[in-house]
Amino acid sequence: MCGIMGFYCFSEKVPNKQTVTEMFSLLETRGRDASGFAFIRDHNLIVHKDGIRSAELVRTDDWKKLSLPKVMIFHTRMKTQGTEKNNANNHPLFDKNGLCLVHNGMIHNDREIFATKKRDAEVDSEAILAVLSAKHKGDKIKRVFDRLEGSFAFAVIDKSNPDTLILVKKDNPLELYFDAKNEILYFCSEREIMRESLDLRTQTVRGFTLGEGDFHHYTMENNHSLVMNKDGVESYKKYYPRKDDWWRNDYYGSAKKPSLNDGEMIECPWCLGMTIYHEGKLFNRCEECGQPIDEADIYV
DSSP states (O other), X not given: OOEEEEEEESSSOOOOHHHHHHHHHHXXXXXXXXXXXXXXXXXXXXXXXESSOHHHHTTSHHHHTOOOOSEEEEEEEOOSSSOTTSGGGSSSEEOTTSEEEEEEEEESOHHHHTSSSOOSSSOTTXXXXXXXXXXXXXXXXXXXXXXXXXXXXXXXXXXXXXXXXXXXXXXXXXXXXXXXXXXXXXXXXXXXXXHHHTTOOOEEETTEEEEBTTEEEEEOOTTEEEEEETTEEEEEEEOOOOSOOHHHHHHHSSSSOOOGGGSEEEEOTXXXXXXXXXXXXXXXXXXXXOOXXXXXXXXX
């Protein structure tokens, strides 16, 4: 489990920096092995990341001296593949052309993606960057769904298109809040992290719920991408993932989900999705994120 978050400013107003600092610090509950953030300024991609918790990163001069840009992405990492001591494994990930992303989830066929291509690090998230960076005509997001196996929620910025932010969701959480007064969109892996840092409270009158003031909440639908530019939503599109899933086929012997009678429905301690746990089996994996689960993980 990792955490992603960020914001997009449609007007000249930017978020309160203390609010963003608190949100980023709270995000470390989803990963404490490394953290980082990225943005584009004057057509240059700027990335700061390190193998430290986000609560520590916000105490560095890189963060303290920063004036917030109009678009920004953040990541907190819980390592699953590749040591955090190699900063190339930490997020945000980027390529030489200035394409940059943060990812929560797990890609299972990254070795397939890099079978004939040199990789810069060891982390599975590199596979998303590799597919997006490939010089092919057509819809790049569709290629991600066509080629990658696993789960992902990710955010992308690109120095060649500095006014564009892309959010993509497949089997991992991605929540949105739009501040209508200041015209700022926030996104995060968890709604409650945003609610706490933005100090949101549900308003009621005579027992009728009026919402949360100027803030409006949305949950991205699964298997969708959201593309935004300075004018607003450019596209909101559904995709269809590849049908084969190697880890599920390898474990269950077919792509068909097992019957609930074969196990107990539990909440995955890694991605918080619902999955089936088979007590007594030596090997269990979450159906959503693919992480191995044992009894100790469930009752922590």
